[in-house]
Amino acid sequence: MSDDALLVAAARSPVARLATIAASGAVDLVPITFALTASTIVTAVDHKPKKTRRLRRLDNIAREPRVTVLIDHYDDDWASLLWVRLRGRAVVVDDGPRFDGAIAQLVAKYPNHYAAIAPEGPVIQIDITDVRIWRSS
Amino acid sequence: MSDDALLVAAARSPVARLATIAASGAVDLVPITFALTASTIVTAVDHKPKKTRRLRRLDNIAREPRVTVLIDHYDDDWASLLWVRLRGRAVVVDDGPRFDGAIAQLVAKYPNHYAAIAPEGPVIQIDITDVRIWRSS
Numbered sequence: 001m002s003d004d005a006l007l008v009a010a011a012r013s014p015v016a017r018l019a020t021i022a023a024s025g026a027v028d029l030v031p032i033t034f035a036l037t038a039s040t041i042v043t044a045v046d047h048k049p050k051k052t053r054r055l056r057r058l059d060n061i062a063r064e065p066r067v068t069v070l071i072d073h074y075d076d077d078w079a080s081l082l083w084v085r086l087r088g089r090a091v092v093v094d095d096g097p098r099f100d101g102a103i104a105q106l107v108a109k110y111p112n113h114y115a116a117i118a119p120e121g122p123v124i125q126i127d128i129t130d131v132r133i134w135r136s137s
Numbered sequence: 138m139s140d141d142a143l144l145v146a147a148a149r150s151p152v153a154r155l156a157t158i159a160a161s162g163a164v165d166l167v168p169i170t171f172a173l174t175a176s177t178i179v180t181a182v183d184h185k186p187k188k189t190r191r192l193r194r195l196d197n198i199a200r201e202p203r204v205t206v207l208i209d210h211y212d213d214d215w216a217s218l219l220w221v222r223l224r225g226r227a228v229v230v231d232d233g234p235r236f237d238g239a240i241a242q243l244v245a246k247y248p249n250h251y252a253a254i255a256p257e258g259p260v261i262q263i264d265i266t267d268v269r270i271w272r273s274s
Contacts, residue, residue, distance in 0.1 A: 015211040017154050019164040027156040027164050027205040031220055068164040074152040078250055083168055113215055 003133055010071040010084045011036040014110075018043065018124075019068040020060035020090075028060055033113075034069070035105035041069055041086060041126040042102035046119035058122065061090045067126055079137045087130040093123040140270055147208040147221045148173040151247075155180065155261075156205040157197035157227075165197055170250075171206070172242035178206055178223060178263040179239035183256035195259065198227045204263055219272040225263040236260050 001009070018032045032043040061067065067090045072083035093099045102123040107114040138146070155169045169180040198204065204227045209220035230236045239260040244251040 014213070015209070017166065017207055017209070019156050019166050019205075021158075021162075021164065025158075025201075026203055026224060027158065029154065029156050029166075029205045029207040029222055031207070031209040031211065031218070064162075066163055068156075068166045070154055070166040070168070072152070072154070072168040074168065076151070076249070081168070085166055087163060112213070 001135075006082065006133055006135075007036075007084065007131075009073075013071050013073070016041070016043075016069050016071045019070075020057060021064045022056070022060055023063065028057060030057070032069075033106070033110060035102070035109045036071075036086075037105070039128055041088065041128065042105055042123055043126075044103065044106055044119035044121050044123045046114070058092050058124075061092055061124065065089045065091065069126065082133070082135040085132045085134075086126070086128050088126040088128040090124050090126045093125050094121060098125060099123050138272075143219065143270055143272075144173075144221065144268070146210075150208050150210070153178070153180075153206050153208045155194075156207075157194060158201045159193070159197055160200065165194060167194070169206075170243065170247060172239070172246050173208075173223075174242070176265055178225065178265065179242055179260055180263075181240065181243055181256035181258050181260045183251070195229050195261075198229055198261065202226045202228065206263065216274045219270070222269045222271075223263070223265050224267040225265040227261050227263045230260040230262050231258060235262060 015031050016034050018030055020028045022028050034041050034043045069086045070083060102125055103118050107118050152168050153171050155167055157165045159165050171178050171180045206223045207220060239262060240255050244255050
């Protein structure tokens with residue numbers, strides 16, 4: 001598979017993992033639903049979480065916008081393992097055209113989940129600065 | 138599912154994600170195979186990687202032993218989403234009883250992959266200091 005084909009496949013993965021850095025210096029790591037284009041990854045808070053939890057991930061980004069996202073494919077055949085690691089600068093977007101565009105991408109990718117009720121936001125938009133692809137074979 | 142049952146299920150997951158912090162301050166994030174007990178997570182370098190890659194992950198731990206591991210379960214039914222995030226202090230173990238014990242755990246968990254050729258190492262042993270469980274429902 002070419003790198004481009006691999007990125008297209010990675011974009012179809014339903015889940016990725018987002019790493020941000022907490023005030024303590026520890027890494028906060030959570031699974032995310034996402035939409036990936038050539039230059040950005042977007043994800044959204046999709047329902048009202050607890051206030052403390054909401055603030056934490058977004059606070060991390062406000063303090064340190066450099067984030068890391070991993071999309072990997074596990075297979076019992078370890079010759080088929082692969083992963084894509086994306087680095088970028090994250091911004092939190094609460095409304096406006098970038099917000100609407102990100103929500104539209106997420107609704108298009110997850111129609112069964114978001115068509116009836118679009119994610120409320122905010123949106124995290126990550127402008128990709130670095131892509132690393134690894135495959136076992 | 139109780140928290141204990143959930144941790145047992147998480148331990149059976151074939152893959153987790155390990156976050157370490159690079160010298161640049163960015164997060165290095167990779168999928169790992171692992172074995173989880175009540176107090177530790179172990180993972181191993183299982184074949185000779187490129188020297189530069191080998192040094193990087195292990196160098197990160199030497200500089201900042203606080204690491205984060207995420208084990209998550211994705212399901213198209215978003216009411217079934219769950220994840221376990223483990224924090225701990227990592228040490229790199231090259232040989233001795235802890236090394237042998239970790240390799241034995243990994244061979245027991247992945248018999249199809251490791252029974253014929255055990256991972257060469259080194260082992261990363263993470264002493265768990267914090268467990269957070271999240272579930273959507």
